[in-house]
Amino acid sequence: MKKSIKFIGLLALMLALAVSAVGCGGSDKEPAKDAAAKPKLIAAADATFAPFEFTDTSTGKYIGFDVELIQAICDEIGYEMEFRSMGFDGLIAALQANQIDAVVSAMTITEKRKAEVDFSDPYYKSGLIVAVQAKNNEIKGFDDLKGKKIAVQSGTTGALQAEKITDKNKITYFTSSDQALMELKNGAVDAVVNDYPVSAYFIQQGNKEVKLVGEILSAEEYGIAVPKGKTETVEKLNAGLKAIKENGKYAEIYKKWFGEEPK
Template sequence: MKRIFKTVLTGLTILALALVAVGCTGKEEAKSPAQDTGKKKLVAAADATFAPFEFTDSSGKYVGFDLDLIAAIAEEMGYELEFQSIAFDGIIPALQSSQIDCAATAMTITPERSKAVNFSDPYYKAGQIVVVKTENNDIKGVNDLKGKTIAVQSGTTGAMEAEKATDKKKVIYFTGADQALQELKNGAANAVIIDYPVAAYFIQQGNKDVKLVGDIMSAEEYGIAVPKDKEQILADVNAGLKKIKENGKYAEIYKKWFGEEPRS
C-alpha cells in the first residue's frame, strides 16, 4: 500500500508540474505574437513584354528598368512591393478598378490618359521610331508608310502614330511589343512603330535583320500611373522618385539598363 500510494503521489506531482509547464508556455506564447514587418504594401504592375523596361529573363524572372525603379521607390518610402504582370491595354482598367496601386510600365503621359489616371512626375524621356527589315530601302521614315502594313503594340503611342501614318486597316495590333517586332522579322509587316529605346535594345540583343529609320517622333515623357483616388500613393511615389534622383540610385539604375548617364 505504501508503494502504491507513493506511486500515485509521484504521478500526481508529475501531472501538476506538467500543468504548470503548459500554463507557462501559454503565457510565453501570448507575449510573442507573430512578427509584423509594419510595412505598407504597394501593388505595382507592368506589361512584362517591353524590354529593357520590363520583361522576363531566361530564368522566368521579371526584370527591367521600370521594375528596378519602382522597387527603389518602394524601398525608399517604406513599402513592401508586390508586382503583377498585366497586358498593356489592361493597365488603365486595372488602375481604375483599384486592382493595383500603380503602374510603372513605360507609359507616356498624355492628356487622354490623364483623364483616367494620375501620373507621377516624369521619369524618362522617349519618342517613337520606325523599324524595318535591314534589306528594306524603300521606307526611310514615317512619311513612307502610307499604304504599308504596320505592326504595333495595342494601346501605345506607337499605335496612335501608325494610325496617322497609314490606313487603319493596315495596322496590326499585338498585346506585346515583342510580338509586333517578330511580325516584322517574319515578313508579315512592312514596319513597326515603337519606342526608340525598346527598338534599340531589340537590335542590341542580336536582331541585326532589322534597322531603325527616320527621326525620333513625338518627344514623350513616361510617368508612373496611379488611380485617381489614391492621392497618398501618388505623393509617396513622387517623393520616392525625388529621393532616388537625389541620392544617385536613379542614375545607377539608368546606367545599368541604358549604358549611359540619364538625359536631362
C-alpha cells in the same frame, strides 16, 4: 487515497505553470511580428517590353529597368513589392478595378490617360521611332508610312500614331512589341512604330535585319500610374523617386539598362 489526491494536486499545479509560461512567451513575440510587417505595393506591367520589363529566360524572373526602378522606390519608402505581368491594354482596367496598386510599364503620360488614372512625376523621357527592314531604303521616316503595312502594340502611343498616318486596315495589332518587331523582321509588314528605346534594344540583341529611320517623334514622358484619387500613394512614389535620384540609385539602374547617363 491521500497519495492520489497529492499526486493529482501536483499535476494540476504543473499544468497551470505550463499554461502560464506559454502565455507569457506568446505575448513577448507578437509585437515583434507586428513591427516587422510592411505595407505591400502590387505593381504590374506588360513584361514583354525589353529593356523596361521582360522575362529572364534562364531564371523565369521578371527583369528590366522598370522592375528595378519600382523595387528601388519600394525599398526607399519601406514597402514590400509584388510584381505581376499582364497585357498592356488591360493595365488601366486592372487599376480601376483595384486589382493592382500601380502600373510601371513604360506608360506614356497623356491627357486621355490622366482622365482615367493618376500619375507619379515623370521618370523617363522617350519618343516614337520608325523601324524597317535593314534592306529597305524607301521608307526614311514617318512621312513615308502612308499606305504602308504597319505593325504596332495594342493600346500604345505607337498604335495611336500609326492610326493618324494610315488606314486601320493597314495596321496589324499585337499584344507585345516583340511580336510586332518579329513581324517586321520576317517581312510580313513594312514598318513598326514603337518607343525608341525598345526598338533600339531589339536591334542590339542581334536583330540586325531591322534598322531605325528618321527622327524621334515628340518627347514622351513615362509615369507610374495609380488608381484615380490615390493621393497618398502618388506622394509616396514621388518621394521614393526623388530620393533614388538624389542618392544615385536611379542613375545606377539607368546606366545598367541604357548604357548612358540619365537624360
